[in-house]
Amino acid sequence: MSPASLSVISGAVTVRVPAKINLHLGVGPLRDDGYHDLVTIFQALSLYDDVTVARSAATTVTMSRSGGRGADTESVPLDENNLAVRAARALGEHVGRDPRVSIDIVKRIPVAGGMAGGSADAAGALVALAALWKLDISRAEILELAAGLGSDVPFSVQGGTALGTGRGEQLMPVLARGELHWVLALAREGLSTPKVFAELDRLRENRADEYSGANPRPDALVQALAGGRPQEIAPLLHNDLQPAALSLQPALRRTLRAGIDAGALGGIVSGSGPTCAFLCSGAEDAVAVAAELSGAGVARSVRTAAGPVPGATRKPPEE
Ligand SMILES: C[C@](O)(CO)[C@H](O)COP(=O)(O)OP(=O)(O)OC[C@H]1O[C@@H](n2ccc(N)nc2=O)[C@H](O)[C@@H]1O
Numbered sequence: 249m250s251p252a253s254l255s256v257i258s259g260a261v262t263v264r265v266p267a268k269i270n271l272h273l274g275v276g277p278l279r280d281d282g283y284h285d286l287v288t289i290f291q292a293l294s295l296y297d298d299v300t301v302a303r304s305a306a307t308t309v310t311m312s313r314s315g316g317r318g319a320d321t322e323s324v325p326l327d328e329n330n331l332a333v334r335a336a337r338a339l340g341e342h343v344g345r346d347p348r349v350s351i352d353i354v355k356r357i358p359v360a361g362g363m364a365g366g367s368a369d370a371a372g373a374l375v376a377l378a379a380l381w382k383l384d385i386s387r388a389e390i391l392e393l394a395a396g397l398g399s400d401v402p403f404s405v406q407g408g409t410a411l412g413t414g415r416g417e418q419l420m421p422v423l424a425r426g427e428l429h430w431v432l433a434l435a436r437e438g439l440s441t442p443k444v445f446a447e448l449d450r451l452r453e454n455r456a457d458e459y460s461g462a463n464p465r466p467d468a469l470v471q472a473l474a475g476g477r478p479q480e481i482a483p484l485l486h487n488d489l490q491p492a493a494l495s496l497q498p499a500l501r502r503t504l505r506a507g508i509d510a511g512a513l514g515g516i517v518s519g520s521g522p523t524c525a526f527l528c529s530g531a532e533d534a535v536a537v538a539a540e541l542s543g544a545g546v547a548r549s550v551r552t553a554a555g556p557v558p559g560a561t562r563k564p565p566e567e
């Protein structure tokens with residue numbers, strides 16, 4: 249069934265959820281529970297998955313990709329391992345509802361791309377089901393359920409620009425003046441998030457004498473975001489996972505260089521990668537950088553996006 253026909257089924261609810269990038273990603277030492285303490289600045293971008301839920305006799309997931317060369321959906325499980333299904337089950341258990349629903353996902357966020365694509369679908373399912381089931385549930389409860397599903401899921405619910413601490417699930421809004429314009433270079437092959445964290449641990453172990461374990465708050469970046477000048481923000485972009493992502497996919501060095509050569513102010517691997525995000529001085533510059541980067545042949549596809557945008561938001565039924 250196409251998403252368009254789903255949206256007109258009486259009672260179906262569609263939620264639009266943004267991708268994220270990390271403008272700063274500081275990773276502390278490996279914890280006993282297998283996670284790392286993070287100090288990160290998230291920003292939600294105008295690249296969205298749509299999650300539509302409707303009552304159904306059995307739980308089903310359908311996924312279509314939008315825009316031809318967009319997200320690569322073949323590797324995404326459509327069974328109980330799909331993060332949107334796990335979200336439905338977690339919410340159903342929490343409120344004592346039968347979680348059987350149909351879930352239709354229009355995927356635009358790259359899969360295993362470091363842009364929280366699976367997390368977006370989990371966040372979308374939580375928000376859509378809360379509306380479908382007309383739940384009297386607080387934002388805090390939704391955020392707690394979200395954190396149980398994955399470190400990035402609370403931010404996918406919340407959106408905007410935020411400081412994330414703990415596993416990345418504890419959020420505080422950050423003031424970001426104006427709009428930032430980004431170019432995204434989507435890679436041909438994905439990267440597994442746990443493998444990238446493990447590679448960082450390995451690199452740090454090999455250079456134990458150089459690693460202090462410090463993970464300070466990015467105060468200069470927070471200040472630059474309040475000022476809203478991309479020229480001041482660009483040199484402060486930072487990602488501790490970048491050396492690990494580059495170690496696993498050395499070709500990303502070329503992609504990062506190509507973005508700067510194309511005129512971006514700064515470039516960074518997004519989260520655990522391999523998507524690279526380039527900050528540009530304005531919307532027109534972003535279009536020009538995207539065109540040149542496309543021509544350089546260093547990415548599977550290239551697109552522009554702006555941020556910050558709101559988190560998981562219900563779409564009006566007529567859209
Ligand atoms: C890289 C980021 O995208 C940055 O925002 C996130 O930290 C990843 O968030 P996520 O994909 O929601 O990750 P989760 O599903 O919570 O965890 C997947 C795996 O990533 C690693 N992981 C994740 C978050 C964290 N703070 N430390 C970790 O070491 C762990 O090996 C974990 O088993």
Ligand SMILES: Nc1ncnc2c1ncn2[C@@H]1O[C@H](COP(=O)(O)OP(=O)(O)OP(=O)(O)O)[C@@H](O)[C@H]1O
Binds near residue numbers: 363521
């Ligand atoms: N709804 C979903 N969408 C995408 N991937 C999913 C989904 N459900 C489960 N997965 C699994 O999760 C894995 C990670 O995919 P995802 O797109 O979330 O990675 P990511 O964007 O790099 O994550 P993050 O940025 O949060 O670390 C995929 O390889 C896929 O098998």
